[in-house]
Amino acid sequence: xxxxxxxxxxxxxxxxxxxxxxxxxxxxxxxxxxxxxxxxxxxxxxxxxxxxxxxxxxxxxxxxxxxxxxxxxxxxxxxxxxxxxxxxxxxxxxxxxxxxxxxxxxxxxxxxxxxxxxxxxxxxxxxxxxxxxxxxxxxxxxxxxxxxxxxxxxxxxxxxxxxxxxxxxxxxxxxxxxxxxxxxxxxxxxxxxxxxxxxxxxxxxxxxxxxxxxxxxxxxxxxxxxxxxxxxxxxxxxxxxxxxxxxxxxxxxxxxxxxxxxxxxxxxxxxxxxxxxxxxxxxxxxxxxxxxxxxxxxxxxxxxxxxxxxxxxxxxxxxxxxxxxx
Amino acid sequence: xxxxxxxxxxxxxxxxxxxxxxxxxxxxxxxxxxxxxxxxxxxxxxxxxxxxxxxxxxxxxxxxxxxxxxxxxxxxxxxxxxxxxxxxxxxxxxxxxxxxxxxx
Numbered sequence: 001x002x003x004x005x006x007x008x009x010x011x012x013x014x015x016x017x018x019x020x021x022x023x024x025x026x027x028x029x030x031x032x033x034x035x036x037x038x039x040x041x042x043x044x045x046x047x048x049x050x051x052x053x054x055x056x057x058x059x060x061x062x063x064x065x066x067x068x069x070x071x072x073x074x075x076x077x078x079x080x081x082x083x084x085x086x087x088x089x090x091x092x093x094x095x096x097x098x099x100x101x102x103x104x105x106x107x108x109x110x111x112x113x114x115x116x117x118x119x120x121x122x123x124x125x126x127x128x129x130x131x132x133x134x135x136x137x138x139x140x141x142x143x144x145x146x147x148x149x150x151x152x153x154x155x156x157x158x159x160x161x162x163x164x165x166x167x168x169x170x171x172x173x174x175x176x177x178x179x180x181x182x183x184x185x186x187x188x189x190x191x192x193x194x195x196x197x198x199x200x201x202x203x204x205x206x207x208x209x210x211x212x213x214x215x216x217x218x219x220x221x222x223x224x225x226x227x228x229x230x231x232x233x234x235x236x237x238x239x240x241x242x243x244x245x246x247x248x249x250x251x252x253x254x255x256x257x258x259x260x261x262x263x264x265x266x267x268x269x270x271x272x273x274x275x276x277x278x279x280x281x282x283x284x285x286x287x288x289x290x291x292x293x294x295x296x297x298x299x300x301x302x303x304x305x306x307x308x309x310x311x312x313x314x315x316x317x318x319x320x321x322x323x324x325x326x
Numbered sequence: 327x328x329x330x331x332x333x334x335x336x337x338x339x340x341x342x343x344x345x346x347x348x349x350x351x352x353x354x355x356x357x358x359x360x361x362x363x364x365x366x367x368x369x370x371x372x373x374x375x376x377x378x379x380x381x382x383x384x385x386x387x388x389x390x391x392x393x394x395x396x397x398x399x400x401x402x403x404x405x406x407x408x409x410x411x412x413x414x415x416x417x418x419x420x421x422x423x424x425x426x427x428x429x430x
Contacts, residue, residue, distance in 0.1 A: 003377060010369040013380040014361075017388045024392035031395070041396050122358050131369035140361070147391040148404075149351030158348045164355075171331070171355045175424055195338045202334055206327075263347030263396070265404040267340045 007131040018139040025146060044155040045263065051104050051157035057081055057092060060100040080241065084159075086226035087191040089241055091159055104157055111153065111161030112145070118168055119144040152263060163192045170199060179203065183211040187218025191226075327425035328363055332356045332383075332415035340408045347404065350390055357387055363422040372428050373421055382414040 003009050028043050044050075048066055055065040059077030075082065081092050095103040123137050144150065153161045170185030183203065189196035197219070203212040224234060231237035335356045339345055360383060367373040368380070386407040394400055421427040 006371045006374070007369045009375075009377045009380060010364045013377060013384050014364070016381065017384040020385070020388040021392045024388075024394060028393045028395055043393055043396065045396065118354075118358070122361070126361060126365050129365040129369065131365050136361070136365070140358075143354060143357065143391050146393075147351070147354065148347060148393055149349070149353065149391070151393065152346070152348035153351055156346070156348055158346075160348045160351055164351045167352060168355055171359075175359070177426075195342060198334055198338055202330055205330065263401055263404075264344055265339065265347060265350070265401045265408060266342055266345035267405060267409075268343050269345075269401055269405065 010131055011133055014133075014136055014139055018135050018142065021139075021142055021146075044151055050155055053081075054092070054095065054104060054107060054157035054159070058096045058100070058103065060096065062096070062101045062103050064104050085191055085194065085223060086230065086237065086241055087188075087222050088159060088193065090226045090229060091162065091192065107157065107159070107161070108154060111150075111165070114161075114165045114168070115144050115150060159192060163189050163196065166192070167196050167199070170196075174199075174203075179208050179211040180214060183208075183215035184218050187215040188222060190215075191219045191222040327427060328356070328359055328420040328422045329415045329418075331359060332420075333412055336408050336412035336415065340405060340412070347401070350404070353387070353390060357391075359422070359424060360387075360420070362424050363420055366423050367421070367428060372423065375418075379414075379418050382418060383411065386411040386414070 003012055032040060032043050048068060049070070050066065051064060052069055055062050056069060056071075056076060057079055058065065059079065069076075079093055079096055080089055084092075095107055099106045119140050123140050126132055126136060126140070150161070152158070153164075166185050166189035170182045170189060173179070173182035173185060183200075186196050186199040186203075190199075197216075200212040200215050203209075203215070227234035227237040231240065335353050338352060339349055342349075363373075364380065368375045389407040390404055390411075394403070423429070
């Protein structure tokens with residue numbers, strides 16, 4: 001391939017992207033298939049904890065729920081996910097109560113259907129260009145359906161896929177310069193999980209102050225409506241939800257790793273304490289929620305420990321689905 | 327604008343105290359815009375871009391989107407890839423027709 005023309009460079013780069021993704025995916029799954037009877041971890045995480053982000057909280061029978069799923073912190077059947085805003089609680093209650101026993105299929109069909117629509121729209125948009133080649137379509141659908149993010153969303157049964165739908169709609173409106181629609185979509189997204197609120201900073205950066213305020217009002221309105229549905233007294237509803245909120249104590253004060261966080265790519269992940277230090281803290285009667293002072297570990301020390309002892313650092317640097325005892 | 331969208335997505339993914347890998351799904355949004363930018367602007371010669379600069383975006387994206395073994399430093403490498411992507415989005419300008427920054 002002659003890389004002197006702009007078109008050839010773009011085509012070659014996308015081909016490299018596609019080949020890398022295909023090779024890595026095939027390699028990992030082939031290795032797992034060849035060693036399926038060995039002690040190898042399922043490539044997407046602990047198999048027994050699959051769909052646990054949704055089904056753990058269900059008190060009703062749900063299809064595809066593993067009966068041996070752990071009851072972490074007595075949350076099983078509470079219908080109230082920890083650390084999520086009120087609208088997310090409403091989404092959980094709708095799925096787990098109204099849609100039971102099909103909560104998971106309903107959520108997955110919604111997310112994967114939205115992904116199919118988004119990939120198809122993108123593919124139809126790009127195939128009109130002269131430089132389009134078939135493998136670009138393959139890259140779109142491969143990233144959409146077999147990308148690490150969507151595989152983890154499906155594996156964990158996490159509502160992040162619903163947040164993604166709202167963010168995707170908002171970004172589409174934003175690109176089309178339909179800013180009020182974008183603001184409403186970002187507002188709904190940030191009432192399920194808070195971080196899409198940063199999109200309003202982007203709106204403000206482009207002097208779209210009115211739309212940014214509209215988005216914030218939408219988020220506040222959706223949150224208030226959710227509180228009112230949960231309880232007629234919104235303050236009581238807030239206390240009911242925030243009583244299960246352990247984000248501050250678990251992640252800010254205690255700064256502890258979670259067992260399921262093999263796949264925590266936060267910048268702060270590599271600074272969290274090792275299971276060994278947590279065990280020491282537990283042995284000195286400091287529970288995980290009391291804000292005990294952990295050993296802070298930098299990414300550099302993580303790499304150094306990996307070189308010295310791969311087995312010990314496996315759990316200290318990247319946790320391990322349901323295996324870290326911290 | 328595309329730079330800002332990429333940077334915003336990266337910041338959203340690396341700065342929370344806990345950021346599980348399912349949040350990486352959000353990166354598909356700027357990646358979709360970037361594909362349109364490559365085919366609409368770069369391939370048609372509206373925005374000159376070297377192979378190295380294109381790969382500065384696509385290789386971290388490939389690493390982030392691919393399935394790697396859940397072994398040592400898995401998440402740390404994903405974090406590094408996100409930081410590389412953030413650095414690329416800050417340092418390499420991406421003026422796109424999609425956001426009205428170049429002539430259609």
